[in-house]
């Protein structure tokens with residue numbers, strides 16, 4: 307089953323013949339650049355070299371996201387300070403201002419950034435691009451809430467994400483996940499596949515970058531993992547590992 311867990315695996319990814327962002331093969335003489343996924347700034351200096359996940363992209367495709375990526379890198383980087391017991395920045399994924407102790411993600415498209423990284427992980431593992439219009443359902447590692455009269459009201463839990471997390475966990479125990487472990491093991495991605503009743507193949511994924519779930523405001527909200535799912539209509543990537551269905555384990 308495909309996995310990227312060594313420098314050697316990562317070197318092969320760097321030579322992919324297509325751009326994971328737009329999905330097109332590279333033509334002769336096209337401007338191609340290296341894209342670090344996730345951005346380098348997310349990792350401590352000692353974790354940046356051993357070994358980063360780098361994919362080739364068109365220069366134009368990469369450029370579109372560079373500023374936003376930089377912001378997310380810095381945000382994740384805050385986790386290192388938290389681990390050292392320094393000032394905690396409370397983060398929540400919301401849409402309004404609620405006071406000085408919170409950093410809001412409302413104006414930043416973290417869902418979009420994570421989805422783009424997952425497109426890169428898919429390309430790296432399966433050596434084929436995900437169609438750019440693939441539909442994702444993602445739970446960020448930061449809690450979400452809405453501000454009402456200065457109070458943050460947590461958004462209701464979405465039970466499907468608990469199912470996704472369980473799906474990945476069960477298949478991981480059975481050795482049926484495709485995975486990436488990079489940056490000294492501080493980037494950890496797991497993905498498993500199953501077919502839905504009406505045809506499409508679904509990928510369930512879990513993404514950990516250091517202990518980034520701890521970055522969230524755990525006083526007002528519970529912490530939660532970064533999990534999600536995406537569908538590929540009528541097509542299971544040739545290299546993908548087929549997982550066990552959750553219901554067959556539960557019954």
Ligand SMILES: [Zn+2]
Pocket residue numbers: 325326327328329330363364367
């Ligand atoms: Zn491109």
